[in-house]
Amino acid sequence: MDEAIASHLEQVRAHRAELGDAMAALDAALALPVGLGPVWRRRVRAALTELAHDLRDHVDLTEAPGGLYDDLRAHAPRLSREVDSRTAEHVELLAEVDRLLGERDDGLEGDEAVAAHREATTALIGRLVRHRQRGSDLVFEAYEVDLGGSG
Template sequence: MDPEFAAYLERVRSHRAELGESMAALDAALALPVGLGSLWRRRVRAALTELAHDLRDHRAVTEEPGGLYADAVSRAPRLASLAKLQMKEHLDFIEVVERLLGEREAGLQSPDAVAAHREAATELVGRIVRHRQRGADLIYEAYEVDIGGSG
């Protein structure tokens, strides 16, 4: 593998690890008792804010011209539909996080609103986990490289 591209893959690994940490932080915040009130709200908001940042970074690094998805598809055209799905999901995830942050700004007044917010955020974490699994498979298929599952 070209040394420049190997360095790029290390950058992807680093961003992947940061994304994994922000997902873990959101999962931990969501697991706190809602009865903690403002503490629960602050932790979830902080975790969502960090996740939004890491998702934008992840999208930028994987979708940049000549980046991961473009290169993977040029090496293995059969991966084009999977790469397209991954890129679509990036936009979907960012939209969901922005919506969740907007809900927080508007205020979660009722217990039902808090429960729905928590459920949507929990569902998002699960979707991102599956996205990361497909991403690792895509990278392995294109490069026979393990991008790392611990980050």
């Protein structure tokens, strides 16, 4: 592995940790009692906003020209389909984050809307967990590098 991609993988590892922290913060906010009303809403909104920022950074970093995904395609063309799948997941995950942020901005009227928002946001965290697992497996298969499971 050349020095440039090794350096890039270090950036990916650092951003991976930030995204993991944002996911944990959102999970913690969602675990608060909904009965807290405005406090619950503010905490979830803040955590979801941070997650959106970190997810966008992750996408920018992995999909940057000459970055990780370009190197994976060049270094391990057999994995191109997996790279394409991760890229497609990025589109879906960003769309869901934007939808959830928009839903919050439009307001959640009534208990059913709040419960549905909580459920959809919890499902998003699960999707992100699986995306990170597949991404970690992809990098390991190509470079035999562990991105780290704690971040």
